[in-house]
Amino acid sequence: MATAQLTAVPEPKYWHLRTVLLRAIDTEFSTGQVLPNERDLSARFGVARATLRQALDQLELEGRLVRRRGIGTLVAAPRVGVPVSRREEGWPGSSRDQSWRAVDCTSAGASEQLARALGIAVGELVHTVRRIRVAQGQIVATESLHVPDSTLKLLPAIRLSAGGGTAGAAQAESDDQARSVLRRLERLGVDGDSRSVELGVAEAEEAALLERPPGTPVLVVTTQYAAAGRLAAVGTSTYRADTCRLTFGETGLVEVTPVAAVPAARTAS
Amino acid sequence: MATAQLTAVPEPKYWHLRTVLLRAIDTEFSTGQVLPNERDLSARFGVARATLRQALDQLELEGRLVRRRGIGTLVAAPRVGVPVSRREEGWPGSSRDQSWRAVDCTSAGASEQLARALGIAVGELVHTVRRIRVAQGQIVATESLHVPDSTLKLLPAIRLSAGGGTAGAAQAESDDQARSVLRRLERLGVDGDSRSVELGVAEAEEAALLERPPGTPVLVVTTQYAAAGRLAAVGTSTYRADTCRLTFGETGLVEVTPVAAVPAARTAS
DNA sequence: GAGTGGTCTAGACCACGAC
DNA sequence: TCGTGGTCTAGACCACTCC
Numbered sequence: 001m002a003t004a005q006l007t008a009v010p011e012p013k014y015w016h017l018r019t020v021l022l023r024a025i026d027t028e029f030s031t032g033q034v035l036p037n038e039r040d041l042s043a044r045f046g047v048a049r050a051t052l053r054q055a056l057d058q059l060e061l062e063g064r065l066v067r068r069r070g071i072g073t074l075v076a077a078p079r080v081g082v083p084v085s086r087r088e089e090g091w092p093g094s095s096r097d098q099s100w101r102a103v104d105c106t107s108a109g110a111s112e113q114l115a116r117a118l119g120i121a122v123g124e125l126v127h128t129v130r131r132i133r134v135a136q137g138q139i140v141a142t143e144s145l146h147v148p149d150s151t152l153k154l155l156p157a158i159r160l161s162a163g164g165g166t167a168g169a170a171q172a173e174s175d176d177q178a179r180s181v182l183r184r185l186e187r188l189g190v191d192g193d194s195r196s197v198e199l200g201v202a203e204a205e206e207a208a209l210l211e212r213p214p215g216t217p218v219l220v221v222t223t224q225y226a227a228a229g230r231l232a233a234v235g236t237s238t239y240r241a242d243t244c245r246l247t248f249g250e251t252g253l254v255e256v257t258p259v260a261a262v263p264a265a266r267t268a269s
Numbered sequence: 270m271a272t273a274q275l276t277a278v279p280e281p282k283y284w285h286l287r288t289v290l291l292r293a294i295d296t297e298f299s300t301g302q303v304l305p306n307e308r309d310l311s312a313r314f315g316v317a318r319a320t321l322r323q324a325l326d327q328l329e330l331e332g333r334l335v336r337r338r339g340i341g342t343l344v345a346a347p348r349v350g351v352p353v354s355r356r357e358e359g360w361p362g363s364s365r366d367q368s369w370r371a372v373d374c375t376s377a378g379a380s381e382q383l384a385r386a387l388g389i390a391v392g393e394l395v396h397t398v399r400r401i402r403v404a405q406g407q408i409v410a411t412e413s414l415h416v417p418d419s420t421l422k423l424l425p426a427i428r429l430s431a432g433g434g435t436a437g438a439a440q441a442e443s444d445d446q447a448r449s450v451l452r453r454l455e456r457l458g459v460d461g462d463s464r465s466v467e468l469g470v471a472e473a474e475e476a477a478l479l480e481r482p483p484g485t486p487v488l489v490v491t492t493q494y495a496a497a498g499r500l501a502a503v504g505t506s507t508y509r510a511d512t513c514r515l516t517f518g519e520t521g522l523v524e525v526t527p528v529a530a531v532p533a534a535r536t537a538s
Numbered sequence: 539g540a541g542t543g544g545t546c547t548a549g550a551c552c553a554c555g556a557c
Numbered sequence: 558t559c560g561t562g563g564t565c566t567a568g569a570c571c572a573c574t575c576c
Contacts, residue, residue, distance in 0.1 A: 011483070012544080012545060013545080013546075014546090015483055015484060018484075037560075037561060037562080038561080038562065039560095039561090047547090048546060048547045049547090049548085049549095050319075050546070051545080051546060051547080053562090053563090054545085054546090056562095058470060058484055061486065062469060062470055063467075067561095067562060068554090068555085068561085068562075069553065069554050069561065069562045069563065070554040070555035070556075070560080071554090071555065071560095071561065071562080072560090072561060072562075073561090073562080081465060194516070194517065195516070195517045196350060196514050196515060196516045196517070197466050197488065197514070197516075197517070198332075198348060198488075198510075198513070198514040198515065199330070199331075199332065199468065199486060199488065199510040199511075200331060201327060201330060201331055204280075213563090214280070214284055215284060215287075215327055217330065217468060217486070219466065219468065241468040242468075245465050245466070245467040246465060246466045246467065247463070247464070247465040248463065248464045248465070248466070248517060281563080281564060281565090282564080282565075283564080283565090306542060307542080308541095308542090316565080317565060317567065317568095318566090318567085319564095319565070319566070319567090320564080320565060320566080322543090322544090323564085323565090325543095336542095336543060336544090337543075337574085338542065338543045338544065338572065338573050338574075339541080339543070339573035339574035340541095340542065340543080340573085340574065340575085341541090341542060341543075342543080482544090
């Protein structure tokens with residue numbers, strides 16, 4: 001890696017450092033390789049460790065680096081494309097929906113916020129299925145799927161809560177309930193959805209599910225599911241922003257490959 | 270705002286501080302209001318200024334705060350929902366596509382990366398239209414739309430480059446060219462698209478267009494446009510992550526409202 | 539000029555992982 | 558036990574905005 005001193009430039013040191021490190025990553029390192037440690041790097045470039053860390057923070061936010069306490073700083077693998085369009089992976093609960101794994105299920109009265117999102121009354125019973133998504137052996141997302149009981153009421157009852165059972169069987173029971181809700185949702189026949197995507201940060205519990213520290217940047221996907229022309233459920237999916245590229249494929253001509261922004265937009269000659 | 274000392278907790282000070290500040294923002298401040306300055310706040314909470322700034326960094330990343338040099342730290346307005354689905358806003362160049370404003374247009378041989386994304390040969394002529402998107406009086410995105418000349422060749426030529434003209438007219442000429450490319454693209458009839466969304470950071474020039482400092486987190490949307498069953502163009506749109514919530518509405522049942530993640534996922538009783 | 543956030547320094551100690 | 562990244566401190570100076 002180049003060891004040249006930073007030249008005097010009008011831009012901040014940490015930003016220049018980022019550029020230098022980015023080039024080094026692209027040209028001299030490969031995925032999974034460990035960089036020199038922070039104390040060495042800061043000494044090499046003649047900056048304080050905090051300044052170097054500011055540059056590494058940027059590169060980590062861009063998904064180019066992964067830092068592991070006790071291990072070192074590694075060059076990250078390219079982001080994995082994760083299909084989010086339900087048309088391809090199947091609606092929640094459908095047999096084609098293989099990418100999600102149900103974790104548990106809770107049932108409670110709707111909070112004011114949740115009631116507004118679902119278009120129901122506050123306190124109305126809502127089932128919440130918690131799922132995690134695995135792609136290429138990695139946990140990439142968690143999801144909370146909120147299904148009003150009134151949605152499921154549109155179907156003949158199957159079985160929701162078996163009741164009883166020992167404390168040790170509680171987890172398996174919750175799994176059962178999750179599957180039951182999903183099964184009934186499938187039977188109802190979801191026929192449309194609309195989504196929004198925004199940047200967020202993972203809080204304690206969610207961060208733990210994603211195996212990341214709190215404050216990890218995430219892509220928050222909010223989805224509305226329609227059935228029989230009416231809002232049937234809403235889901236909040238939280239994807240790791242460092243490792244995921246969300247894809248919304250309808251036509252799917254070829255693999256979507258990101259293109260770097262055009263460096264200059266000068267007038268055509 | 271509460272002035273209580275931080276209690277001894279296993280979590281980092283900056284993270285606890287973020288939680289305290291977040292509650293204060295939600296309960297005691299309103300949009301546009303300025304918080305006490307960083308030196309006051311750090312003294313009030315008994316932490317170093319750098320630690321306080323770490324907490325503010327988080328809240329800024331979440332889009333809850335806006336910091337302006339020389340002014341202060343303000344409570345941010347809620348994110349604006351920006352429709353990204355072309356079915357609603359019209360394909361590029363169509364008369365319904367009112368949200369974008371063409372800035373300029375360049376024509377050059379395809380780089381290796383661009384050629385791969387477009388499925389054409391390296392060096393083949395590609396027209397690049399640069400546009401900016403304005404929503405509610407704010408610049409929210411920039412875009413580079415890459416259209417291979419071979420795509421436009423499918424149409425009878427209209428006029429691409431008038432040539433000549435003084436240097437002062439160069440900008441207007443580039444505008445003309447941008448419009449011409451868009452017009453021809455419209456005539457060709459785009460009939461499908463697929464997209465991907467990922468987190469990125471704005472570099473110098475792009476950051477300037479978005480009126481933000483370099484390193485600003487952005488949502489990078491890569492779009493493929495299909496015409497006549499073949500890849501006709503690709504676009505890279507860069508949205509300000511702090512102010513934007515991207516919406517992909519197909520059915521559009523009701524306004525998509527984000528739902529906070531479920532705080533706990535305990536076993537159902 | 540006064541006040542703000544932005545950058546940078548040179549240290550210190552802690553938590554975690556590997557040996 | 559040692560090396561790693563993570564947190565935190567107490568200062569300094571700069572760039573920008575407003576008066």
